[in-house]
Amino acid sequence: MPSDTIPRRLFARAKERPEAPAYLVRESGSWKATPWRQYAAEVMRAGKALMAMGLEVGSTVSILGFNRPEWVILDVAAMAIGGAPAGVYSTSSAEELKYIVHHAESKVLLVENAQQLGKALKVWGELPLLAHVVLMRGTEASGDPRVLTWDDFLTRGAEVTDEAFFARLDAVEPGALATLIYTSGTTGPPKGVMLSHRNLTWTADVARRLIDLTPWDCSLSYLPLSHIAEQVFTIHGPITAGSSVYFAESIEKMAENLREVQPTIFFGVPRVWEKLHAGVSAKLGEAKGLKRAIAAQAMAAGRAYHDVLNRDEIPNPLLTVKHRLFERLVYGKVKQAVGFGRARVCVSGAAPIGVEVLDFFAGLDLPIREVYGQSEDTGPTSFNLPGRSRFGSVGPAFPGLDVRIAEDGEIQVKGPNVFLGYYKDPEGTAETLLEGWLCTGDLGKFDQDGFLHITGRKKDIIITAGGKNITPQNIEVGLKRHPLVAEAVVIGDRRRYLTAIIVLNPEAAQQLATERGLSGPLHENPEIRREVQRAVDEVNAQFAQVETVKRFTIASRSFGIDTGELTPTLKVKRRNVVENFAREIDAMYAE
Incomplete structure (x- = not known):
C-alpha cells in the first residue's frame, strides 16, 4: 500500500472531488478557479519534467518568488518524486539566493519574474550544480538555453510515463526528507530544516481537527511560502482537507484581495494584525456621539463574550442578546469592511503579539488564536484553541506533543512533528536535538492551567x-x-x-x-x-x-x-x- 504523503493526498482529492475548486487566481478582474483534477495533473506534469531533467530521489529544487500556483505545483511535484523543495524568500539578495541554492545543491531553480531571474544570472557562475532556471507563467524567455519558460519546462516530461511517475510517488517513505525550510537567519547563516513526509502529514491532520477545516473553507495565500506556517495554510492543510486557496496578487494588494475573498481561515504575523488594528482603530475613532457610544458598548460586550467562550463556558442570556444585537449594528459591518465577513478562524504566529491587539479584535467579535512554534517542529508547539484560549499566553501544548521546561527555563518539545535535523549540519543538529527533544532556544513557563507563556530567548x-x-x-x-x-x-x-x-x-x-x-x-x-x-x-x-x-x-x-x-x-x-x-x-x- 502506498505511503501517506501530502502528494498522495492531492491525488486522492482529485479523485474524490475532481471539479471542486482547489485554488483561485485573480485574472482580468475576477477570480478564476482551478479544480483538484487539474491541480493534480499539473503536479504530475511538473514531476515528470523533473524526472526527465535528471532529478533523482533525494535531489532538491529551489523556488524564488511570491505566492503563485507554480510555486506550490513545483513544491508538491518535487516531494512526489522523492525529492525536496527549498523555498527562498522573494526579498533575498543575489548572494542570499546563491547561499541557499548552493547549500541545498539544487539542479533546478524556479523564479517568479525577470527581476528574480536577474539575481540568478548574477550568481549562476558560482553555482556549478545549477543546470536550469524555470520561469513562472507570464515571463518571456531570456534567450539563454538554460532558462526555460513554464510551458517549455512542462514539455520536458512528455516522454516520461504516468506509470513511472506513480512508481516514484508510491516509493516515497513517510520518514524520508520531504522539504527543506531555511531559517530566516536571525542568529547567523540560514539553516536547512529537514522535515519528513510524516512531519507534514501528522501536523496537517492535527491542525485540521483543531480548527475543523473542511472542503468548504478557504484561505488567502500572501505570506512567504518559504515559511513553514504559510506552507501549512497554503499547501498541506488545504490538500489534507480539500479546502480552497486564493493566491493574493501581491503583498501590496493583500488588503484589497482580503476584502474581495472574505476568507474563512486567515493567518497573519503580528505586524499584519497590528496594521489592521491601527486602521480599524482610526476609523472607529472618527465616530461621534451615539455611534461612538454604541461602538464602545459593542467592544465591551465582544470582549466579555469571548472571554467566556475562551474559558469553554456558555455566555449568560443577556450577554448573548447583546452579542446578537451588536453583530447587526457593529461587528458584521466592520468585519465585512476589513475582509473578515466570513472568518471563523483567525491565527497569529511567528512572533509575539500584544495582548491589547488580541483584546481589540475580540471586542469586534474576531478572536485571534495565537500559535507558537518553529520550523524545527513543523510550525506548532502550542496553540490557543477555541474554548481553551488565554490572551497573553501561546496556549496549551499542541495535542500529541510533549512540551517541558528545562532547568534553565528553555522550552523543549518531543513528538511526531519534530524535524529530522539540519541539512548537512550534524553539529547544529546535535546541539538542537537532545535524545529526541527539540531545544527551542526560547524561554518559557506553564501557568497553573497549562497555558504556555514565552518569557524570552536564551541567546537574547x-x-x-x-x-x-x-x-x-x-x-x-x-x-x-x-x-x-x-x-x-x-x-x-x-x-x-x-x-x-x-x-x-x-x-x-x-x-x-x-x-x-x-x-x-x-x-x-x-x-x-x-x-x-x-x-x-x-x-x-x-x-x-x-x-x-x-x-x-x-x-x-x-x-x-x-x-x-x-x-x-x-x-x-x-x-x-x-x-x-x-x-x-x-x-x-x-x-
Whole structure:
C-alpha cells in the first residue's frame, strides 16, 4: 500500500472531488478557479519534467518568488518524486539566493519574474550544480538555453510515463526528507530544516481537527511560502482537507484581495494584525456621539463574550442578546469592511503579539488564536484553541506533543512533528536535538492551567556590566503596547544600564502631529519624544530598577528587510540593529 504523503493526498482529492475548486487566481478582474483534477495533473506534469531533467530521489529544487500556483505545483511535484523543495524568500539578495541554492545543491531553480531571474544570472557562475532556471507563467524567455519558460519546462516530461511517475510517488517513505525550510537567519547563516513526509502529514491532520477545516473553507495565500506556517495554510492543510486557496496578487494588494475573498481561515504575523488594528482603530475613532457610544458598548460586550467562550463556558442570556444585537449594528459591518465577513478562524504566529491587539479584535467579535512554534517542529508547539484560549499566553501544548521546561527555563518539545535535523549540519543538529527533544532556544513557563507563556530567548538574554541577567523581550513587548511605538529593541549587553532604540508607528505619529499641529521630522519632535518618554516611564514602573530603560533614541527611519534589521517574516535581527545603529547606541552611553 502506498505511503501517506501530502502528494498522495492531492491525488486522492482529485479523485474524490475532481471539479471542486482547489485554488483561485485573480485574472482580468475576477477570480478564476482551478479544480483538484487539474491541480493534480499539473503536479504530475511538473514531476515528470523533473524526472526527465535528471532529478533523482533525494535531489532538491529551489523556488524564488511570491505566492503563485507554480510555486506550490513545483513544491508538491518535487516531494512526489522523492525529492525536496527549498523555498527562498522573494526579498533575498543575489548572494542570499546563491547561499541557499548552493547549500541545498539544487539542479533546478524556479523564479517568479525577470527581476528574480536577474539575481540568478548574477550568481549562476558560482553555482556549478545549477543546470536550469524555470520561469513562472507570464515571463518571456531570456534567450539563454538554460532558462526555460513554464510551458517549455512542462514539455520536458512528455516522454516520461504516468506509470513511472506513480512508481516514484508510491516509493516515497513517510520518514524520508520531504522539504527543506531555511531559517530566516536571525542568529547567523540560514539553516536547512529537514522535515519528513510524516512531519507534514501528522501536523496537517492535527491542525485540521483543531480548527475543523473542511472542503468548504478557504484561505488567502500572501505570506512567504518559504515559511513553514504559510506552507501549512497554503499547501498541506488545504490538500489534507480539500479546502480552497486564493493566491493574493501581491503583498501590496493583500488588503484589497482580503476584502474581495472574505476568507474563512486567515493567518497573519503580528505586524499584519497590528496594521489592521491601527486602521480599524482610526476609523472607529472618527465616530461621534451615539455611534461612538454604541461602538464602545459593542467592544465591551465582544470582549466579555469571548472571554467566556475562551474559558469553554456558555455566555449568560443577556450577554448573548447583546452579542446578537451588536453583530447587526457593529461587528458584521466592520468585519465585512476589513475582509473578515466570513472568518471563523483567525491565527497569529511567528512572533509575539500584544495582548491589547488580541483584546481589540475580540471586542469586534474576531478572536485571534495565537500559535507558537518553529520550523524545527513543523510550525506548532502550542496553540490557543477555541474554548481553551488565554490572551497573553501561546496556549496549551499542541495535542500529541510533549512540551517541558528545562532547568534553565528553555522550552523543549518531543513528538511526531519534530524535524529530522539540519541539512548537512550534524553539529547544529546535535546541539538542537537532545535524545529526541527539540531545544527551542526560547524561554518559557506553564501557568497553573497549562497555558504556555514565552518569557524570552536564551541567546537574547542581556548580561549587564554588573552581571545581571535580563530578558529584553518582556520590556520590548511592554513598550510596543503604546500606539506610537512600532518596534523597540533594548540594548545593554556588557553595558552599565539599559537603553532602547525606538521605531515610531508612522500612522500614529502622523495622526498625533496633525492633531497638535507639529512640524519637522517626527523623530526629532520634542512633543513626540515626551509621549514616548511617558510610554517608557509606564513600562519602567513594572520592572526592577536594574531592568529599567534609562535612555532611548527614536530612530530616524523604520527597520527594513532591505536594510537588514528585519527578516522576511518581519522578525527583528537584534544583531543587525546593534550594528546599524551603533552610533546612536554609543551616544546613549557617552558621559
